[in-house]
Amino acid sequence: MTIEAAARFVAQSELALKATYEAEVDAAARAAQIAERIAATERRCDQVRADHAAKKLTDVEAGGLFALAQADVADLAELHRAAVELVGHATEQTRAAAAELSRAEAELSRAEAAAQFEALSEHAAELDEALCYCVSELSVLARRAGRPSNGLTAVFRPSSTLSAMIRLGQIPPHRETA
Amino acid sequence: MLDQLAGRLQAAQNRLRSALLAGQPTAAHRQAVATIQTDIDGEFQRQRQTDAERDQHRAEATTRRAAEIAAEAHQRIAASIPKAPTKPRSTQA
Numbered sequence: 001m002t003i004e005a006a007a008r009f010v011a012q013s014e015l016a017l018k019a020t021y022e023a024e025v026d027a028a029a030r031a032a033q034i035a036e037r038i039a040a041t042e043r044r045c046d047q048v049r050a051d052h053a054a055k056k057l058t059d060v061e062a063g064g065l066f067a068l069a070q071a072d073v074a075d076l077a078e079l080h081r082a083a084v085e086l087v088g089h090a091t092e093q094t095r096a097a098a099a100e101l102s103r104a105e106a107e108l109s110r111a112e113a114a115a116q117f118e119a120l121s122e123h124a125a126e127l128d129e130a131l132c133y134c135v136s137e138l139s140v141l142a143r144r145a146g147r148p149s150n151g152l153t154a155v156f157r158p159s160s161t162l163s164a165m166i167r168l169g170q171i172p173p174h175r176e177t178a
Numbered sequence: 179m180l181d182q183l184a185g186r187l188q189a190a191q192n193r194l195r196s197a198l199l200a201g202q203p204t205a206a207h208r209q210a211v212a213t214i215q216t217d218i219d220g221e222f223q224r225q226r227q228t229d230a231e232r233d234q235h236r237a238e239a240t241t242r243r244a245a246e247i248a249a250e251a252h253q254r255i256a257a258s259i260p261k262a263p264t265k266p267r268s269t270q271a
Contacts (some may be wrong), residue, residue: 007248108251113182114257123259130263 006108020097024085045069053154065149090109101146180221187214 001009045066052062136154142149149155164170194207 003251004244004248007251008240008244010247011243014243015236015240040190044213108247112251116258119255119259123262126262130265133265 001107001111003108003111006104006111009104010101010108013097013104017094017097017101020090020093023092024087027083027087027090031080031087034076034080034083038073038080041069042071042078045073180218180225183214183218183221187211187218190214 018061048057048062048065048069051057052059057065135152138155141148142155147154152158161172167170190207191209193209196203197207198206
């Protein structure tokens, strides 16, 4: 995947995660509102009991009001159950969107590493050419200076790391740069 | 909004049906049904336009964000590659 395609994947995933998260927050807020309505209705039931106990309501009046309030609580409980189910669904959607964003970021990381490999390969070729050029120049200068110039080691001693790399195909150990 | 209009259309159609069955004049009821249907069509169109605008806005936001992310990635790559060695002047005649 190219960097541009991976970047698009990340951008789309970020947007999708934002949308699912907002939907989850909305669903949770709606469920909380219904829970508050249930609590308020239960307080209404308590008030009816208190008013009946204080003889402010007759038995019939209290019975009627209490039955209505209880019916409201039952209906609200059903709405709350459905709302909580929606919250669960929204939470799953958010988790899935977060997982998708992780995948997208992993793809971007891979694409970036591939592009960085290409760029550093070009740099390695430049260094190769520069080193060869320098050794060639060293040979010319050694002759002019009357110094020995027969063979590579007369003009340039490669490091043991470079020698091992060229002669034995050994990859030099990786050093973390600060 | 569409739910309300659907409810109103149902009620108007029921009144038209009742008038038909009762042999009463139906012109006003038919007009009411037609008006509500026009309102429903208008609402559908408005929602389609809103959805299209929202989708376009999201597509533009995605394109901008993708360009930003790609530019940051390219900058990181460029920053990680050392400068090419400068070639000394050749001493060879």
